[in-house]
Amino acid sequence: xxxxxxxxxxxxxxxxxxxxxxxxxxxxxxxxxxxxxxxxxxxxxxxxxxxxxxxxxxxxxxxxxxxxxxxxxxxxxxxxxxxxxxxxxxxxxxxxxxxxxxxxxxxxxxxxxxxxxxxxxxxxxxxxxxxxxxxxxxxxxxxxxxxxxxxxxxxxxxxxxxxxxxxxxxxxxxxxxxxxxxxxxxxxxxxxxxxxxxxxxxxxxxxxxxxxxxxxxxxxxxxxxxxxxxxxxxxxxxxxxxxxxxxxxxxxxxxxxxxxxxxxxxxxxxxxxxxxxxxxxxxxxxxxxxxxxxxxxxxxxxxxxxxxxxxxxxxxxxxxxxxxxxxxxxxxxxxxxxxxxxxxxxxxxxxxxxxxxxxxxxxxxxxxxxxxxxxxxxxxxxxxxx
Amino acid sequence: xxxxxxxxxxxxxxxxxxxxxxxxxxxxxxxxxxxxxxxxxxxxxxxxxxxxxxxxxxxxxxxxxxxxxxxxxxxxxxxxxxxxxxxxxxxxxxxxxxxxxxxxxxxxxxxxxxxxxxxxxxxxxxxxxxxxxxxxxxxxxxxxxxxxxxxxxxxxxxxxxxxxxxxxxxxxxxxxxxxxxxxxxxxxxxxxxxxxxxxxxxxxxxxxxxxxxxxxxxxxxxxxxxxxxxxxxxxxxxxxxxxxxxxxxxxxxxxxxxxxxxxxxxxxxxxxxxxxxxxxxxxxxxxxxxxxxxxxxxxxxxxxxxxxxxxxxxxxxxxxxxxxxxxxxxxxxxxxxxxxxxxxxxxxxxxxxxxxxxxxxxxxx
Numbered sequence: 001x002x003x004x005x006x007x008x009x010x011x012x013x014x015x016x017x018x019x020x021x022x023x024x025x026x027x028x029x030x031x032x033x034x035x036x037x038x039x040x041x042x043x044x045x046x047x048x049x050x051x052x053x054x055x056x057x058x059x060x061x062x063x064x065x066x067x068x069x070x071x072x073x074x075x076x077x078x079x080x081x082x083x084x085x086x087x088x089x090x091x092x093x094x095x096x097x098x099x100x101x102x103x104x105x106x107x108x109x110x111x112x113x114x115x116x117x118x119x120x121x122x123x124x125x126x127x128x129x130x131x132x133x134x135x136x137x138x139x140x141x142x143x144x145x146x147x148x149x150x151x152x153x154x155x156x157x158x159x160x161x162x163x164x165x166x167x168x169x170x171x172x173x174x175x176x177x178x179x180x181x182x183x184x185x186x187x188x189x190x191x192x193x194x195x196x197x198x199x200x201x202x203x204x205x206x207x208x209x210x211x212x213x214x215x216x217x218x219x220x221x222x223x224x225x226x227x228x229x230x231x232x233x234x235x236x237x238x239x240x241x242x243x244x245x246x247x248x249x250x251x252x253x254x255x256x257x258x259x260x261x262x263x264x265x266x267x268x269x270x271x272x273x274x275x276x277x278x279x280x281x282x283x284x285x286x287x288x289x290x291x292x293x294x295x296x297x298x299x300x301x302x303x304x305x306x307x308x309x310x311x312x313x314x315x316x317x318x319x320x321x322x323x324x325x326x327x328x329x330x331x332x333x334x335x336x337x338x339x340x341x342x343x344x345x346x347x348x349x350x351x352x353x354x355x356x357x358x359x360x361x362x363x364x365x366x367x368x369x370x371x372x373x374x375x376x377x378x379x380x381x382x383x384x385x386x
Numbered sequence: 387x388x389x390x391x392x393x394x395x396x397x398x399x400x401x402x403x404x405x406x407x408x409x410x411x412x413x414x415x416x417x418x419x420x421x422x423x424x425x426x427x428x429x430x431x432x433x434x435x436x437x438x439x440x441x442x443x444x445x446x447x448x449x450x451x452x453x454x455x456x457x458x459x460x461x462x463x464x465x466x467x468x469x470x471x472x473x474x475x476x477x478x479x480x481x482x483x484x485x486x487x488x489x490x491x492x493x494x495x496x497x498x499x500x501x502x503x504x505x506x507x508x509x510x511x512x513x514x515x516x517x518x519x520x521x522x523x524x525x526x527x528x529x530x531x532x533x534x535x536x537x538x539x540x541x542x543x544x545x546x547x548x549x550x551x552x553x554x555x556x557x558x559x560x561x562x563x564x565x566x567x568x569x570x571x572x573x574x575x576x577x578x579x580x581x582x583x584x585x586x587x588x589x590x591x592x593x594x595x596x597x598x599x600x601x602x603x604x605x606x607x608x609x610x611x612x613x614x615x616x617x618x619x620x621x622x623x624x625x626x627x628x629x630x631x632x633x634x635x636x637x638x639x640x641x642x643x644x645x646x647x648x649x650x651x652x653x654x655x656x657x658x659x660x661x662x663x664x665x666x667x668x669x670x671x672x673x674x675x676x677x678x679x680x681x682x683x684x685x686x687x688x689x690x691x692x693x694x695x696x697x698x699x700x701x702x703x704x705x706x707x708x709x710x711x712x713x714x715x716x717x718x719x720x721x722x723x724x725x726x727x728x729x730x731x732x733x734x735x736x737x738x739x740x741x742x743x744x745x746x747x748x749x750x751x
Contacts, residue, residue: 095609096610202509
């Protein structure tokens with residue numbers, strides 16, 4: 001009778017099996033003293049730390065012994081591969097899977113291929129690839145949109161960017177809906193505020209519509225009209241596509257702007273990557289560190305006031321900020337057009353058919369791999385207890 | 387992840403502690419003007435903010451939009467309450483888009499009921515009649531998230547199922563027992579959590595914690611931990627641990643390794659639901675016993691409970707009546723001492739809370 005059942009009739013979790021995970025980042029070490037060099041590596045390290053440490057401290061760092069978490073590292077090949085085995089004595093109960101095989105440095109193309117071939121059970125997928133992956137029959141898990149892609153004007157170095165009318169003209173020329181519909185293939189949503197609707201409840205108060213006529217009118221009043229340079233991260237194909245789209249929109253409004261790839265030369269742990277001095281405006285990707293609007297807004301305010309808004313008098317942001325305070329803070333910043341939210345991106349994961357009880361993590365949450373179990377289609381191991 | 391979740395849970399716990407008893411009753415009230423006290427406060431604050439921005443000399447034309455997960459009925463209740471509050475502040479409400487509103491140069495107010503990660507958010511966008519092109523004034527207040535719900539109306543083809551929410555909390559719990567203890571009816575509620583057994587006493591229409599006892603265990607619990615309270619046998623059972631004593635008197639309860647190993651649960655063969663949770667009740671319907679079974683998704687999906695009639699021991703049970711939908715997976719299902727009821731623990735995927743229900747199966751002939 002079991003053989004005739006559909007694949008997803010399992011209810012109670014089963015123990016056993018090896019979960020194959022593929023990531024793009026390459027980590028040299030899990031040693032806390034060794035700093036990572038890219039945001040991708042930092043994110044990957046955080047995910048692995050979440051599996052091998054018992055808990056996180058209030059400041060977000062992991063503490064205690066490696067191996068005190070649900071898994072312990074048994075094999076580590078720097079930058080290539082790791083094996084994590086289930087910790088039978090984990091405080092919150094042994095994970096369901098016996099082990100995790102983690103492969104690092106896998107390209108997007110290879111991750112998608114391995115998911116299709118069932119060589120991988122879990123892999124991150126760029127949001128712009130989510131729709132095509134789903135249409136090819138891949139099992140896709142999409143988070144709430146929690147990563148902001150925004151334009152940030154370089155008011156420190158660029159005289160043009162210091163003119164509010166320049167910033168406003170560029171902001172009002174951008175067709176966010178086109179970015180969402182064509183570049184992101186509808187995986188994401190237009191951003192008007194610094195927080196998404198699901199987090200703040202008030203994002204709808206910040207318009208996301210384009211107004212090319214107004215942009216054209218504003219630009220025509222600027223004399224002499226500057227030639228702007230829009231910088232994007234050279235290794236980020238999504239940023240490149242969005243930058244090129246912004247250039248098209250801006251030119252339709254008569255704005256002279258070119259897109260230019262820039263290297264990520266920011267110092268480690270810098271709040272906003274440094275901008276080449278000739279770049280007038282750059283793209284910024286910021287992932288919410290918390291689903292709570294107050295905490296998330298405080299984080300991006302720290303980034304902005306340490307970077308593009310340095311020196312700007314900030315409105316006090318009380319610890320007990322109300323939804324009205326949160327709205328007012330965003331309004332005060334966005335009215336300056338120094339930061340122009342573009343789109344909200346979700347985190348997208350590809351899953352193999354046998355992965356069960358995967359819950360897409362919210363901001364600040366780790367991959368719930370201790371809760372995941374593998375449905376192998378047989379009852380072997382179903383009642384195995386730790 | 388975990389600290390953040392804990393903070394969130396603590397926040398929810400405070401809200402739940404405030405409104406566990408009061409809110410559901412108030413939200414369930416059919417009278418649209420009745421709201422939970424916290425909602426009345428929020429609506430009153432929003433009316434105050436509107437009154438601070440607009441003179442009551444002109445009427446308001448109020449348009450409402452619901453972007454939250456509240457039902458249209460509940461949203462209408464909130465709007466009605468706002469209208470009442472505004473009238474209490476000497477405002478006249480002109481019907482939106484009406485000729486009267488235009489003729490009386492009413493101030494347009496767009497009222498939006500939205501939802502953040504933490505609260506419901508009530509927003510008023512107040513247009514200026516003197517400067518139509520100016521940006522509207524924005525007034526925002528929040529109201530605590532109270533899960534509204536209306537008891538499912540099930541068809542009574544054969545078995546009809548009804549559920550009653552007894553308890554909800556952010557933290558996981560495995561079972562509960564509602565006890566009649568003199569002098570009040572149902573005055574004690576015992577909640578079995580993974581690490582402790584907690585007794586609450588009903589006082590002034592609220593549950594107040596009375597006592598908690600830790601449950602000792604030498605090894606970490608299994609990840610799919612199950613545990614149950616048997617009031618009749620005075621035993622609380624978890625893997626490798628039995629706590630013996632009356633849950634009405636936690637001072638006298640003692641926990642130790644079981645003298646007899648816990649027996650495996652007896653489950654009924656239900657085609658298509660072999661690995662679901664199911665429980666056979668003491669009640670009968672026609673010639674068979676009544677069985678309740680959870681659905682076929684995993685723990686990340688909404689669930690349902692379906693009633694079955696199990697006529698013969700060596701034959702599968704057959705579905706009877708329509709399933710009762712739930713907002714999250716059933717993590718435990720136990721037979722109640724009442725013959726036609728079961729206790730179900732559900733993890734509500736919308737709120738993140740664990741909820742304890744008494745599910746009653748009624749056989750219609």
